[in-house]
Amino acid sequence: MSIEYIWEVKAKNTPLLKKKCSHCDSERFHCSDKFRLNAQKKNIDIWLIYRCVKCNNRYNMTLFSKIRTESISKELFNKLSENDAGLAWEYAFSHEMRRRNNAEVDLDSVEYEIRYDEISVEELMHTDNEMITFKINCPFDFNLKMSTVIRSCLQISSSKLNQLIESESIFVHDRLLQKKHKIxxxxxxxxxxxxxIHVRLNENNISNLVK
Structure with missing residues (x-):
């Protein structure tokens, strides 16, 4: 029976917006997780509010401009009205929204944690399958390298990962892993x-020698 291990990558914060502040010398804004709605007759404007990291100056990123109120579902409108943080994060990570606003974000500012179950060499040896399968759960895209996740979860060095790549031992959706691959x-x-198993055993032997 095939076993699928889960690697969960969880962002701890939204990316900072690269923007010069008009009130101070800062060039970064953080998402406030709040929305601004302005209704005029049957039209509505909706923004995601950002704040300068230094002086708290406000910048509004346009989400919807002069759209008919009936074109927004009741569920979405309620989330916007209630400043739903999950929805704010979706927009803050949205490449499409950044493109529409001609905005740039600092993806390196996103901190994250990876949740995974450690797999021992002994456990691998008792697995019948030729290939071990791992699934990535990462709801937000912030250009994290696949190699970083693999090294962290399998606890192997860069050189050992390179050995696996060069021996064509890692596949992503049935295609050979490329070093530049982002999750x-x-x-x-x-x-x-x-x-x-081979690289893990070698890694452990080297660690024991160092000790």
Whole structure:
């Protein structure tokens, strides 16, 4: 029976907006997780509010401009009215919204944590499958390298990961892993079990020698 391990990548904050503040020397704004709505007759404007990291000056990023109120679902309108933080994060991470506003964000400002179950060499040895499968759960895209996630979750060095890549032992959606690959929600990673055991054993032996 095939076992699929889950790697969950959780962002701790939204990306900072790269923008010069008109009130101070700051060039970064943070998402406030709040919306501004302005209704005029049957039309409505909606913005996501950002604040300068230094002086708290406000910047409004346009989400909807002069759209008919009936074109927004009741569920979405309620979330906007109640400043739903989950919805604010969706817009703050949205490449499409940044494109519409000609805005740039600092993706390196996103802090994250990776939740995973450690897999011992012994556990790998008792697995019948030729390939070990891992699934990425990462609802927000912030250009995190796949290699970083793999090294963290499998606890292997960059050199050992390179060995796996060069021996064509890692696949993402049945295509060979490229070093430049960035993670996407739902990515399926398959790694050759025997090759993984080999590098893990070598890694452990080296660690023991160092000790």
């Amino acid at each position: 996407k929600n739902g990515d399926l990673i398959r790694i050759n079990k025997e090759k993984l």
